[in-house]
Amino acid sequence: MTTVASTTDQFVSEFSISRWCDTADVLARLDALLKQPIRPIRPENMSQVLSYFDTHCRQSKLVATAAEHVIPGGVQHNLAFNYPHPLAIRAADGAYLSDLDGNRYIDFLQAGGATLLGANYRPVRERVQAVLAECGPVTGLLHEYEVKLAELVCRHVPSVEMFRMLGSGTEAVMAAIRLARAHTGRKWIVKMGGGYHGWSDQMVYGIRVPGTGRMDAAGIPRSAAARIQEGFPHDLHALRRRLQLNRLRGGTAAVIVEPFGPESGTRPVTAEFNGELRTLCDEFEVLLIFDEVVTGFRTGLSGAQGYFDVRPDLTVFGKCLTGGYPMSGGVGGQRDIMMNLAGGLGGSQKKVLVGGTLSANPLSCVAGYYSILEMEKTQAAQHAGRAGDRLCAGLTEIIDRLGLPYVAYNQGSIVHLQTSGVMLMDARNPFKLIKLVREAESRKRSMEEFGAAYCAHGLITLAGSRLYTSLADTDEVIDEALNRFEDVLKLA
Ligand SMILES: Cc1ncc(COP(=O)(O)O)c(C=O)c1O
Incomplete structure (x- = not known):
């Protein structure tokens, strides 16, 4: 691995991954998760989770209801969790998102992994705004x-x-x-x-x-x-x-x-x-x-x-x-x-x-150019990777302490948290396809419920099972997130 030259750098490697995960161990733990019955959020706790959306997300609910009339299925994005209904986001900044009702969330969706620098990163936004002011988003000619x-x-x-x-x-x-x-x-x-x-x-x-x-x-x-x-x-x-x-x-x-x-x-x-x-x-x-x-x-x-x-x-x-x-x-x-x-x-x-x-177009290209320069300058991948390691270690500790069958593992800033195992199923045996489809349905439902529970505890995840960390994730952000994850995992 290449080492970073600057004397002020705190990272030895240029990568987000301190150590590649023990694949055999991860796969064995995932296999064990799949072999046992689903351990979902308990029904009495689920009603408490759903009440959050009734009492705290009224503006989002109005927008989501309007969306159902004009947008097929009421959603356009397939990454965020949309159960019981999508949240309408108003503001994004670093590690946080705020919805129309003023609720604040720690953002582990990070636009499906795209915003490694954190949401709405100012130094890039300013460069984009300058190009927009000069030539607009597109001319159709070389820039x-x-x-x-x-x-x-x-x-x-x-x-x-x-x-x-x-x-x-x-x-x-x-x-x-x-x-x-x-x-x-x-x-x-x-x-x-x-x-x-x-x-x-x-x-x-x-x-x-x-x-x-x-x-x-x-x-x-x-x-x-x-x-x-x-x-x-x-x-x-x-x-x-x-x-x-x-x-x-x-x-x-x-x-x-x-x-x-x-x-x-x-x-x-x-x-x-x-x-x-x-x-x-x-x-x-x-x-x-x-x-x-x-x-x-x-x-x-x-x-x-x-x-x-x-x-x-x-x-x-x-x-x-x-x-x-x-x-x-x-x-x-x-x-x-x-x-x-x-x-x-x-x-x-x-x-x-x-x-x-x-x-x-000029907008995408100027954004890409300065985003990559900023990633270079800030060592964004390494910071996000360290946050991912901290998050994964914390989740594993909570899972073990609570005696849950779930599995957390990460590759740097990509953290996987499998509670239902639905993403790990396979259809190698075509004769078991019908059984598999049925089982996948209930496992997916459980993952959806976890997604909703994370939301209700101020955490946005990708599909309830993946967490992207970013440059904006300080130790304090991760520790606060771990407190919230613990509150959710205790509901199972
Ligand atoms: C590995 C991989 N390839 C391709 C795509 C498609 O990219 P896009 O959504 O920009 O079309 C995705 C999107 O999530 C992806 O994860």
Whole structure:
């Protein structure tokens, strides 16, 4: 690992992760959680939780009711917990969110992981406001911050020689897959079961629960994912067999993974996994795509690839790339692969088409440029990682002391708190699918109830089971959060 040069630095490593989690131990504890009956919040305590929303969230309730008439399902964001109804947020600052009713929450959603510097970070906001005042959010022509951001990404991320900015992580994954196919002339793409790579037609395949294939693919023609395959997490032997078989039928263009493991490390890989995967891809001359939408910059400036010292052929970015400002997506990689992308209207050569009227707009680019500079200056990843370690250690202590079956583990600033285990189920055995769907429903309900209880105790989480820490999380913030988590866990 690289050491940081400045004498004032308190961190030895440039990364957010002090030590990779003991994967075997975490998986064994998660397996034990899944093998026992759900331990939900007790019903008498749940009614107390729900009464918080009746008495303290009246303004939010009004907005949520209005939303139901004009917004399908009443919500547009799939990350926050929306049970019993969504909270309408008025203000965001550092580690805190305030809702319309004036309630204050400690924010562990952090815009789905995008705001590593903390919410609404002032030094970046001021830079964005200056560019907005000068040229507005978009002109459709080149802006110097496009180049500055691309240079910064290339400087920090070891495998990236060229970079193309796009509108979202979903779009960037689409571009990476198209590039891989164009570059190799092959068709098959293998993803890991349970991994989330956005919501494009091709990637809504085996999401959340490994082995579920097209289960979530309503509205998507079968043919869209006809050349997508699902590998089981951690199983490199099975992946090898797949790559061998694919050789006989057109070959594999790329394997795409989240380098911490599916669902942002919810099923953590071993420390060796990515290196072994790189070797396997080299053996079969298959491109390796790292989806660093979550891990990029959050792990450290060089991302998960810097941490594991593994170079993918293509890297997908999102979230932290623009520090939480809109239109955050990009793909980067080696020059010879990236040069397959068309620029502008393209020329006479056959090139890979990507687009987006608002992609790479000045607002997103200036936000990204200064966010990354601020991450550098403040050592945001290391601070957030230390906060994640403190939070995880505290949660584990509470869980053990209360004798609960739950599992807390973290990869630096990504903290997982599994109370129902729903995110860890798998559908390896297709004959048990109906039972699995039924069980998943009740486990999901329990996770939802925990999400509501966290809210009622002033804590915002991602889907009731994941907590992103940020630069704004001081020891005091984390200790206060732990008091609140303890109050919730005592309700079970
Ligand atoms: C690993 C990963 N890839 C891709 C995406 C899609 O990114 P976006 O929501 O910007 O389309 C996400 C979103 O959560 C993600 O976690």
